[in-house]
Amino acid sequence: MSLSHALLGLLAVEPASGYALTKSFEESLGRWAWHAGHTSIYPELNRLAERGLVEVTAEGARGSRTYAVTAAGREELRSWLLRPPQQSGKVRNEEVLRMFLLSALDPGDARVVLAHIAENTAAGAAELREVRAAHAGGSFTGPEGFGQLAAEFGLRQYQAVHEWALWAIEQLDADPA
Amino acid sequence: MSLSHALLGLLAVEPASGYALTKSFEESLGRWAWHAGHTSIYPELNRLAERGLVEVTAEGARGSRTYAVTAAGREELRSWLLRPPQQSGKVRNEEVLRMFLLSALDPGDARVVLAHIAENTAAGAAELREVRAAHAGGSFTGPEGFGQLAAEFGLRQYQAVHEWALWAIEQLDADPA
């Protein structure tokens, strides 16, 4: 299960509470890499703690618990990240699915959907350019690096999809069918 | 559930058997958009048939059944594709997750992983350039268009990730940390 590794990874960068981790998923990780809600995060943190891969390092207001990775957790994360890229990860992305199914629509409908995609990706890219500017200059590894990696990845992704959508519209316009 | 829409979409482009659909998932859809194995595809086809969204149009050798979308199925697919992009599709992609967690590694390890990513994406892009060449010239909608859309999307995706990996390596090399 990759949720455990996602959590180990976030905690390896920076200790956090389940609540904070949930926010991270909502804002960055979950948009690109792995979606998860608090109802899967909290039980998983408990399981990781039982396995000795994370530990509670502080308890704060409103019953909040700050978790950090243990040495064993860091080792598990490292070996997972360095493990040879195993065959065919299981991808699931509804947005991309919509794009792939566009050719099932008639050209008029397809054009509408593509225009939406082009618009949304342009907006997303603009947003991330600001995020990137805010993160610029920090060290590459550690919390700052995480933000930079994520922002740059997302930005390039948005740009690629944006250009793909424009290309597709062009094809449609040129297509005699 | 998006699996049903993935199946409707593929069948809207071209009628096919469960077996053929399974191949489509392995080769294109499943690599980028939505992963599914035959054990989820067959039951789902039966459920779609019960709901009247697809129907068996031919039975062939070895008990194979060719499915096609009905008018109701096409309408359901269309309304799903045109439906306003609802909040936060649920993304799950282990490859991308690995990329995001890179900053949890020390620079030496991160460099190794990034080099692998750069290599794999370059190979993937090269492969898709050939696929694209094979599909070139056909009509944009319909079966040919599907191949073109997918190949072009995948190619641009590979290129974007490849360039991102090179960028990240550059950052690492420049980073004093």
Added chain:
DNA sequence: GAGAGCATGTAAACTGTTACATGATTCA
């Protein structure tokens, strides 16, 4: 003191994967 947001949790329902299972057809 009321409301927003912090912070965590459980349980049932749903979805998807793994392992198991079967038989037909083609090709060497």
Added chain:
DNA sequence: TGAATCATGTAACAGTTTACATGCTCTC
């Protein structure tokens, strides 16, 4: 005729989501 591949399916299990549930703390 044996191996590979076509073609479909079930059942147990694992993982996720949805709905429900609770209480604390800060700010106005």
